[in-house]
Amino acid sequence: ILNVEQSPQSLHVQEGDSTNFTCSFPSSNFYALHWYRWETAKSPEALFVMTLNGDEKKKGRISATLNTKEGYSYLYIKGSQPEDSATYLCAYGSSNTGKLIFGQGTTLQVKP
Amino acid sequence: KAGVTQTPRYLIKTRGQQVTLSCSPISGHRSVSWYQQTPGQGLQFLFEYFSETQRNKGNFPGRFSGRQFSNSRSEMNVSTLELGDSALYLCASSGLGATGTQYFGPGTRLLVL
Numbered sequence: 001i002l003n004v005e006q007s008p009q010s011l012h013v014q015e016g017d018s019t020n021f022t023c024s025f026p027s028s029n030f031y032a033l034h035w036y037r038w039e040t041a042k043s044p045e046a047l048f049v050m051t052l053n054g055d056e057k058k059k060g061r062i063s064a065t066l067n068t069k070e071g072y073s074y075l076y077i078k079g080s081q082p083e084d085s086a087t088y089l090c091a092y093g094s095s096n097t098g099k100l101i102f103g104q105g106t107t108l109q110v111k112p
Numbered sequence: 113k114a115g116v117t118q119t120p121r122y123l124i125k126t127r128g129q130q131v132t133l134s135c136s137p138i139s140g141h142r143s144v145s146w147y148q149q150t151p152g153q154g155l156q157f158l159f160e161y162f163s164e165t166q167r168n169k170g171n172f173p174g175r176f177s178g179r180q181f182s183n184s185r186s187e188m189n190v191s192t193l194e195l196g197d198s199a200l201y202l203c204a205s206s207g208l209g210a211t212g213t214q215y216f217g218p219g220t221r222l223l224v225l
Contacts, residue, residue: 031210043116043202043216044155051211089155093210098145099168100214102155 006103023090027071116217137205144186
């Protein structure tokens with residue numbers, strides 16, 4: 001059974017705080033690690049797809065790193081804003097198909 | 113490009129009935145994956161279709177089935193509905209395998225009474 005674990009489960013921060021979340025995944029048979037943002041009543045929105053050990057991706061104030069040897073990825077949000085409030089999901093691909101194993105997500109609440 | 117569309121958006125059925133959900137992927141995408149989301153379970157992979165063939169299957173009973181047409185549109189069917197099948201069903205399309213971004217539709221929310 002392939003398990004993807006995310007921590008923390010939820011997070012409450014003040015506007016302007018920087019924050020980070022962790023995604024742990026099996027280090028064997030690695031193909032890709034995806035990050036998604038899922039806002040209430042919307043579809044999950046792709047943030048990053050990372051495939052190489054040591055990958056770092058950035059999109060505005062959000063960035064992610066990948067360590068495939070130890071099986072973890074970090075997502076960082078710099079200077080959180082209320083519009084960053086959402087559930088952040090990571091998903092692990094263990095084969096070159098569309099099958100992704102999702103973590104339970106980290107729900108971020110940013111207070112103005 | 114138009115995004116991924118799913119129909120219907122909401123559905124109410126009773127136990128024992130069957131249901132068919134539809135997903136139209138982004139034009140040019142040949143991979144369609146289906147996921148079930150229930151409270152406390154997160155997103156669970158159901159199956160993936162690529163060029164009309166099921167390429168991968170999750171851990172769901174045989175009551176859950178799907179197919180893909182030559183235009184890449186996909187349907188999933190659930191027969192003999194159970195209360196526990198109440199969930200949000202999402203489909204995602206991609207142009208590649210695991211390394212390709214998956215684009216999600218708005219989902220179909222199914223309620224089984």
